[in-house]
Amino acid sequence: MTAPELLGLDVLAEYGTGLQTTRVFRAPDGGFLWWQGPGAQAGGPLTAPAAALVPRPPDGGAAALLTLPEEVGGGLLHRVAGPASAAAWLRDFRPGARTLVAHALASAARSLRALHAVRVPRPGGPALGTPPGLTRLRDWARGDGELRERALAHWGAGxxxxxxxxxxxxSPEPGATPGTEPAAGFLVHGWASLGALVPPASRGRSALLTGEDLAAGRPELDLGxxxxxxxxxxxxxxxxxxxDLQRALLDAYGPGPDPVRTGRSAVLRIVTHMQDFATYRGWDDELLGHIAFTAELIDEEGRRAVPQGES
Known part of the structure; x- marks a missing residue:
């Protein structure tokens, strides 16, 4: 598929921020094509240099497809069986929508477990660093701006x-010395999210859009x-x-992950979303509520994200 060919297809949805743009097309074969490209404030085209490390999900259809993209028009193109993400389905109050999301989360958990079985770095493989979301979080925490100043005033430096x-x-940062490899760890998706999880429209398997954010880290990062x-x-x-949705994810993933780290990762996800919103959409007074909410989550280390201490 080429960029000019995409332009001739029906666009079912289009949305984005200064970081990333998403377009959903109806494919000629009856499936769907999801194209993700750089937003106006992104540093350049999207790539997926570590995609070859992604394992094939378990057979049988119970695991989500970890869709490996084609590089098209400065972005990444994914072929999937659905036109809407799990996040969109959660806004749908029709009977069965929530059950569909629960099934998609369970299938994503099974595929993430297979992904996390890959140890990195691998000899001759691409060097993997920190997930970009955590890099943005670190840059924000060490920088300036209205959100940081307001958060610091409410939270305190601690x-x-x-x-x-x-x-x-x-997800340890690479060493300060140029060329230093990141600490050994596991292959992580880096941005496992409801917006990247696509249930099938009718037949087919759920898909987790995978590639751009692949990194080295701990499995708890993706779950959180x-x-x-x-x-x-x-x-x-x-x-x-x-x-109910939290348990669907954790039960399908199975034992092993540390619940404390998983809860902490959940807090990092919410703070990253908050700072991404402020960076790529601008300040909104609604963020004041997020600042107070995240202060509670930091204090409890995200325990409410892991029901009854499960993981």
Whole structure:
């Protein structure tokens, strides 16, 4: 598929921020094409240099496809079986929509477990660093701007330092010496999210758009990223209880991940979303509520993201 060919297809949805733009097309074969490209404030085209490291999901259809993209028109093109993300389905109050999301989360968990079985760095493979989301969080925490100043005034310096410590634990930064490899770890998706999880429209498998943010880290990072979104959505709008969806994810993933690290990762996800919003959309007074909410989450280390201490 080429960029001119995409222009001839029906566009079903288009949205984005200064960081990234998403367009959803109806494919000629009846499926759907998701194109993600750089926003106006992005540093350049999107690439997926570590895509070859992604394992094939378990057979049988119970695991989501980790879709590996084609590089098209400065962005990444994914072929999937659905036109709407899990995040969009959670805004749909028709019977069955929430069940569909629960099934998609369970399938994503199974594929993430297979992804996390890959140890990195691998001889001859691409060098993997910190997930870009954590890099943006670190840059924001060490920089300036209205959101940082307001958050620091409410949180105090101690809470901000705790966030940075958690980020280092979940995905250590490469050493300061040029050319130094990141610490050994596991292959992580880097941006496992409801917006990147696409349930099928009718037949087919759920898909987790994968590639651009692949990185080295701990498995708890990806789990916490999804759990943090569920916590934030439950706080922002009814239904207020997301424990059914949280358990669907954790039960399907299985034992192993540390619940403390998982909860901390959930907090990092919510703070990253908050700072991305301020950076790429601008200040909004609604962020004051997020600042107070995240202060509570930091203090409890995100325990509400991991129901009954499960993981």
């Amino acid at each position: 809470r901000l330092e705790r966030l940075l410590d958690w980020a280092d634990d979940l 990223w999804l759990l943090g979104e569920l916590v934030e959505l439950a706080w922002a709008r009814p239904p207020r209880d997301a424990s």
